[in-house]
Amino acid sequence: MNRRSILGISAVTALGLTVLPGSAVAQQKSIKEQIVGTWTFVSALDVHPDGRKVDRWGPNPKGTFMFDGNGRFAQFITRSDLPKFAAKTVDQGTAAENKAVLAGFVGSFGTYTVTEADKTIITRVEGSVFPNLVGVEQKRSIVSLTADELKYTNPATSTGFTAEATWRRAK
Amino acid sequence: MNRRSILSISAITALGLTVLPGSAVAQQKTLKEQLVGTWSLASWEQVMPDGSKVHNYGTNPKGVVVFDANGRLFVMFARPDLPKIASNAPRTATAEEAKALVAGSLAYFGTYTVNDADKALNFRLDASSFPNQVGSDQKRTITSLTADELKYDTIALAGGKISVGLKRAK
Numbered sequence: 587m588n589r590r591s592i593l594g595i596s597a598v599t600a601l602g603l604t605v606l607p608g609s610a611v612a613q614q615k616s617i618k619e620q621i622v623g624t625w626t627f628v629s630a631l632d633v634h635p636d637g638r639k640v641d642r643w644g645p646n647p648k649g650t651f652m653f654d655g656n657g658r659f660a661q662f663i664t665r666s667d668l669p670k671f672a673a674k675t676v677d678q679g680t681a682a683e684n685k686a687v688l689a690g691f692v693g694s695f696g697t698y699t700v701t702e703a704d705k706t707i708i709t710r711v712e713g714s715v716f717p718n719l720v721g722v723e724q725k726r727s728i729v730s731l732t733a734d735e736l737k738y739t740n741p742a743t744s745t746g747f748t749a750e751a752t753w754r755r756a757k
Numbered sequence: 758m759n760r761r762s763i764l765s766i767s768a769i770t771a772l773g774l775t776v777l778p779g780s781a782v783a784q785q786k787t788l789k790e791q792l793v794g795t796w797s798l799a800s801w802e803q804v805m806p807d808g809s810k811v812h813n814y815g816t817n818p819k820g821v822v823v824f825d826a827n828g829r830l831f832v833m834f835a836r837p838d839l840p841k842i843a844s845n846a847p848r849t850a851t852a853e854e855a856k857a858l859v860a861g862s863l864a865y866f867g868t869y870t871v872n873d874a875d876k877a878l879n880f881r882l883d884a885s886s887f888p889n890q891v892g893s894d895q896k897r898t899i900t901s902l903t904a905d906e907l908k909y910d911t912i913a914l915a916g917g918k919i920s921v922g923l924k925r926a927k
Contacts, residue, residue, distance in 0.1 A: 624825045649884070658821075660821055660833065662864055671887070679856065687887075694833075715859075716842065717839040717841050717842070718845055745846060746846065
C-alpha cells in the first residue's frame with residue numbers, strides 16, 4: 587500500500603461520514619425521525635358512531651403539534667372564534683366565556699414514543715388544561731406521512747369520538 | 758512523511774470535524790441557539806406592586822416552554838391540582854370546574870424573536886387559552902441562561918412583575 591492509496595482511503599472514509607446524514611440515512615429514516623419538528627394544524631374531524639364526520643374546530647382553526655428529538659411533545663388546537671373576556675383578566679371569565687374556552691380548545695404536553703412496526707405515535711400527557719387526560723396514554727395511528735404532511739386517526743379523543751387529523755409541516 | 762504520519766493527520770482531521778459542534782461552536786452560541794429546545798417549568802411567581810407574592814399556578818407548577826429552531830414557540834402552565842371534570846368531557850364541565858381550569862392554566866403558541874443585545878424575547882401569540890391575548894406581542898427579559906436553566910421576567914398587565922424559572926427538559 588503506497589502513500590496515495592492511504593490518502594485515498596482516508597478521503598473516501600471522510601467523505602462517507604460527511605455525506606451519510608444527508609443522503610443514505612434520509613432514505614431509511616425512522617418514523618420518529620420523520621415526525622420530529624413542528625406541525626401546523628390543518629383539520630380534525632370527529633367520527634361519530636353513526637359515521638357522521640363533524641368538524642368541531644370551525645373556520646380557520648389554529649394549532650401546533652411539536653415533537654422534539656428527545657421524545658417530548660406539545661400540542662394545541664383551538665377554534666379561532668373564542669370570545670375575548672369582557673373583564674380582560676383570565677380569572678374573571680363569565681360562565682359562558684369559560685365554557686367557550688374549554689369547549690373550543692385542547693392543549694397538552696408530555697412525552698411520546700413511536701412504534702415503528704404498526705406506525706403509531708403514543709403520547710403520555712404530563713400536563714393538560716383538561717386534567718382528566720393527565721397520565722393518560724393516547725395512541726394515534728398514522729394514515730400517511732410525507733415530508734410535508736402527517737395524517738393520523740386518534741381512536742379516543744377527549745370528546746370520546748374517533749378523530750381523523752391532518753397536519754402540515756410548519757415552515 | 759511516512760504512512761503512519763499520514764494516517765495520523767487524517768485521524769486528527771476527522772476527529773476535529775466530529776468534535777467541533779460540541780465544543781468550539783458551543784462557546785459562541787447566540788442566545789437563540791441556547792434557547793432552542795424543550796424546557797420544563799420550575800417556578801412561576803408574580804410580585805405585586807405592593808410587594809406581595811402571587812403563585813397563580815401553585816407553588817409546584819407544571820408546564821413547558823418549547824422554542825423550535827425555526828422561531829416557533831409553545832407555552833403551557835398549569836396548577837398541579839386542577840380539578841378533574843366529573844362528566845369527563847370538557848364541553849360539559851360545570852361552571853365551577855370551567856372557572857378553575859381556565860383561571861388555573863394558560864396555554865399559547867406563536868412565534869418568538871430574540872434580541873441578543875438587550876437579552877429580550879418577543880413572543881407573538883397566534884393562539885391562546887386566554888383569548889384576549891391572541892395577536893398580541895409580549896416582551897420577556899432574560900435574567901439568567903445556562904445550559905440547564907432559563908429565567909425570564911415580564912411586566913404583568915395587571916401590575917407587578919412575573920418571574921418564570923425553567924429547567925431544560927431531559
